[in-house]
Amino acid sequence: xxxxxxxxxxxxxxxxxxxxxxxxxxxxxxxxxxxxxxxxxxxxxxxxxxxxxxxxxxxxxxxxxxxxxxxxxxxxxxxxxxxxxxxxxxxxxxxxxxxxxxxxxxxxxxxxxxxxxxxxxxxxxxxxxxxxxxxxxxxxxxxxxxxxxxxxxxxxxxxxxxxxxxxxxxxxxxxxxxxxxxxxxxxxxxxxxxxxxxxxxxxxxxxxxxxxxxxxxxxxxxxxxxxxxxxxxxxxxxxxxxxxxxxxxxxxxxxxxxxxxxxxxxxxxxxxxxxxxxxxxxxxxxxxxxxxxxxxxxxxxxxxxxxxxxxxxxxxxxxxxxxxxxxxxxxxxxxxxxxxxxxxxxxxxxxxxxxxxxxxxxxxxxxxxxxxxxxxxxxxxxxxxxxxxxxxxxxxxxxxxxxxxxxxxxxxxxxxxxxxxxxxxxxxxxxxxxxxxxxxxxxxxxxxxxxxxxxxxxxxxxxxxxxxxxxxxxxxxxxxxxxxxxxxxxxxxxxxxxxxxxxxxxxxxxxxxxxxxxxxxxx
Amino acid sequence: xxxxxxxxxxxxxxxxxxxxxxxxxxxxxxxxxxxxxxxxxxxxxxxxxxxxxxxxxxxxxxxxxxxxxxxxxxxxxxxxxxxxxxxxxxxxxxxxxxxxxxxxxxxxxxxxxxxxxxxxxxxxxxxxxxxxxxxxxxxxxxxxxxxxxxxxxxxxxxxxxxxxxxxxxxxxxxxxxxxxxxxxxxxxxxxxxxxxxxxxxxxxxxxxxxxxxxxxxxxxxxxxxxxxxxxxxxxxxxxxxxxxxxxxxxx
Numbered sequence: 001x002x003x004x005x006x007x008x009x010x011x012x013x014x015x016x017x018x019x020x021x022x023x024x025x026x027x028x029x030x031x032x033x034x035x036x037x038x039x040x041x042x043x044x045x046x047x048x049x050x051x052x053x054x055x056x057x058x059x060x061x062x063x064x065x066x067x068x069x070x071x072x073x074x075x076x077x078x079x080x081x082x083x084x085x086x087x088x089x090x091x092x093x094x095x096x097x098x099x100x101x102x103x104x105x106x107x108x109x110x111x112x113x114x115x116x117x118x119x120x121x122x123x124x125x126x127x128x129x130x131x132x133x134x135x136x137x138x139x140x141x142x143x144x145x146x147x148x149x150x151x152x153x154x155x156x157x158x159x160x161x162x163x164x165x166x167x168x169x170x171x172x173x174x175x176x177x178x179x180x181x182x183x184x185x186x187x188x189x190x191x192x193x194x195x196x197x198x199x200x201x202x203x204x205x206x207x208x209x210x211x212x213x214x215x216x217x218x219x220x221x222x223x224x225x226x227x228x229x230x231x232x233x234x235x236x237x238x239x240x241x242x243x244x245x246x247x248x249x250x251x252x253x254x255x256x257x258x259x260x261x262x263x264x265x266x267x268x269x270x271x272x273x274x275x276x277x278x279x280x281x282x283x284x285x286x287x288x289x290x291x292x293x294x295x296x297x298x299x300x301x302x303x304x305x306x307x308x309x310x311x312x313x314x315x316x317x318x319x320x321x322x323x324x325x326x327x328x329x330x331x332x333x334x335x336x337x338x339x340x341x342x343x344x345x346x347x348x349x350x351x352x353x354x355x356x357x358x359x360x361x362x363x364x365x366x367x368x369x370x371x372x373x374x375x376x377x378x379x380x381x382x383x384x385x386x387x388x389x390x391x392x393x394x395x396x397x398x399x400x401x402x403x404x405x406x407x408x409x410x411x412x413x414x415x416x417x418x419x420x421x422x423x424x425x426x427x428x429x430x431x432x433x434x435x436x437x438x439x440x441x442x443x444x445x446x447x448x449x450x451x452x453x454x455x456x457x458x459x460x461x462x463x464x465x466x467x468x469x470x471x472x473x474x475x476x477x478x479x480x481x482x483x484x485x486x487x488x489x490x491x492x493x494x495x496x497x498x499x500x501x502x503x504x505x506x507x508x509x510x511x512x513x514x515x516x517x518x519x520x521x522x523x
Numbered sequence: 524x525x526x527x528x529x530x531x532x533x534x535x536x537x538x539x540x541x542x543x544x545x546x547x548x549x550x551x552x553x554x555x556x557x558x559x560x561x562x563x564x565x566x567x568x569x570x571x572x573x574x575x576x577x578x579x580x581x582x583x584x585x586x587x588x589x590x591x592x593x594x595x596x597x598x599x600x601x602x603x604x605x606x607x608x609x610x611x612x613x614x615x616x617x618x619x620x621x622x623x624x625x626x627x628x629x630x631x632x633x634x635x636x637x638x639x640x641x642x643x644x645x646x647x648x649x650x651x652x653x654x655x656x657x658x659x660x661x662x663x664x665x666x667x668x669x670x671x672x673x674x675x676x677x678x679x680x681x682x683x684x685x686x687x688x689x690x691x692x693x694x695x696x697x698x699x700x701x702x703x704x705x706x707x708x709x710x711x712x713x714x715x716x717x718x719x720x721x722x723x724x725x726x727x728x729x730x731x732x733x734x735x736x737x738x739x740x741x742x743x744x745x746x747x748x749x750x751x752x753x754x755x756x757x758x759x760x761x762x763x764x765x766x767x768x769x770x771x772x773x774x
Contacts (some may be wrong), residue, residue, distance in 0.1 A: 304635045306630070311622045311626060314621070383611050386573075387609040388626070390575060392597075392599040
């Protein structure tokens with residue numbers, strides 16, 4: 001008798017069990033990942049091929065070279081590994097906190113799961129287990145092409161590093177959940193989403209900011225945090241706290257520290273999940289619609305703006321301001337920009353300093369990147385494209401308003417910095433200003449020409465949706481940044497990258513008809 | 524008097540013809556219901572009228588304005604409200620109306636007064652400062668309808684405006700549409716709720732496979748099928764040949 005293909009398969013795992021739920025979540029995650037990558041196996045095969053190529057051409061030679069190298073268990077290596085663990089842990093925590101806070105507000109299938117007879121603690125445990133797994137996989141994929149060949153060729157005991165990574169992923173997921181819930185309790189559902197995203201951005205940039213603290217505060221240049229670590233290791237008065245060498249010993253494959261770290265992380269993860277499971281379900285119900293109120297206009301009538309340009313600009317600025325995830329992303333870039341800005345201003349008087357051209361180039365590049373991100377949001381992530389198309393307004397009016405909206409927050413951030421720089425060092429300030437403006441305009445134009453309808457929620461993953469635009473944006477803004485750097489140093493060599501950038505822009509230009517065709521093809 | 528909408532030999536093909544040499548005329552000031560089975564080409568037709576899709580062939584005239592030759596002039600006269608409300612989750616209804624009014628260049632003071640009137644009429648006044656993301660389906664539909672009406676279009680095109688609405692909201696929407704028609708506006712709507720078309724529409728057009736099968740008042744359609752006193756549902760099933768299918772399923 002032939003099988004009826006329409007009949008449901010008998011589940012392998014007991015329905016409603018943790019393993020069954022986990023399998024379901026993994027299937028959904030995997031399908032979402034495939035859909036984000038363009039839906040096909042082709043892009044997955046390309047990505048895997050690239051990883052294998054890096055492993056083959058760089059990882060294997062590195063592994064052969066390092067096969068006889070032993071890492072000494074010294075104070076220096078201990079401090080270095082601990083710093084690495086703090087760095088990776090803070091990046092993971094940034095990600096898990098943002099995801100945990102977001103999960104409180106996502107309706108999607110949570111309503112279905114919480115309305116089912118499945119214990120909410122189980123639902124929460126599985127959801128965060130998948131989160132921990134995703135965070136672990138992201139970092140494991142990043143290091144594996146180089147690290148895995150090194151470990152497999154000469155140091156199989158170093159595979160313990162994956163255990164440390166898993167322990168960090170579980171710990172950061174538990175801490176992210178704890179922090180999100182604490183915020184929810186303390187500041188309420190209306191503010192938690194935005195504040196959690198902002199804190200996540202600060203934590204994400206925390207390690208970098210800590211290394212740049214002296215630059216920001218205006219002290220003498222510290223070189224790098226690694227130099228500081230070396231001098232600390234040489235200081236006989238400095239005593240390492242107990243257990244400080246566990247991460248290093250675990251990475252080296254010592255069973256006791258590795259199992260202790262993993263065991264501690266597992267206990268913390270499942271303990272927090274069990275403790276907060278029911279509360280999470282309750283808070284998620286409270287969060288539903290709680291952040292939708294807006295009381296600003298309650299007691300005074302709103303003044304309407306006049307004309308399509310003004311109305312679109314106002315609408316875009318409102319939407320940008322109200323996008324908590326976007327604010328965190330921009331904040332993250334600003335946090336990276338801050339030390340650079342302070343460094344430039346401090347060194348503005350030193351004519352011979354190499355920092356000035358480098359800083360001008362850095363500012364121009366970051367300006368292009370931020371402008372590109374914001375332009376993607378305002379142009380490609382339009383929520384009601386049909387409304388705009390059906391309006392009696394020429395398309396360029398919308399694009400002009402959307403680009404203005406994208407540049408406005410960037411200008412607000414950069415103008416004080418560039419003004420101060422121009423006063424202190426006119427040539428550097430002028431080069432940086434022109435470079436920032438040119439990079440922003442170039443990134444904006446690329447986003448106009450290569451717009452591809454997307455959702456605001458896909459902001460973090462937009463690179464996958466239009467890789468060509470992202471690549472073009474990065475190359476052209478880098479060329480403009482180089483031109484700004486040359487100009488800041490008084491060299492005319494800046495004309496070379498500037499000409500190349502201009503030629504590339506001319507080559508990339510698309511007519512209105514081509515843009516429309518591309519959008520329709522993407523639909 | 525100029526007709527509100529004139530379609531001549533309109534054609535649009537995706538994988539197969541969605542609209543196939545369609546000729547259709549909607550008179551000024553009438554409420555016209557465009558009916559048809561799923562995939563008949565109703566939405567494609569209306570999207571072409573609203574300027575969201577370019578036809579492969581044929582012509583579209585809205586109050587004498589050629590939509591393909593002068594789309595901006597035509598769009599000034601039209602409002603398009605699809606079945607999925609075109610809203611912004613993070614805007615309040617008032618902010619949304621401000622934006623839409625700006626798109627159609629409605630002077631701010633007039634737009635403000637109209638927005639207040641519309642929100643009060645549609646029962647959204649108390650929610651005017653809440654973001655749309657927390658709204659129910661019915662509230663979203665009403666906010667979108669307010670957006671479609673804020674520039675007082677001469678031709679209002681609605682795709683399934685009553686889907687998913689409760690009885691009270693559906694009644695509000697129907698009353699509002701009829702009030703617009705009384706003031707001289709033309710309304711074209713698609714619906715799967717045939718009682719709505721039966722009660723509200725001045726004329727009904729039935730399309731199938733991108734072609735106009737029949738058109739007229741309910742009595743004219745009845746006469747065509749030879750069923751005096753038949754409901755629109757009977758007439759529709761007869762004309763589209765779906766009655767036999769429906770009966771087979773029932774049996």
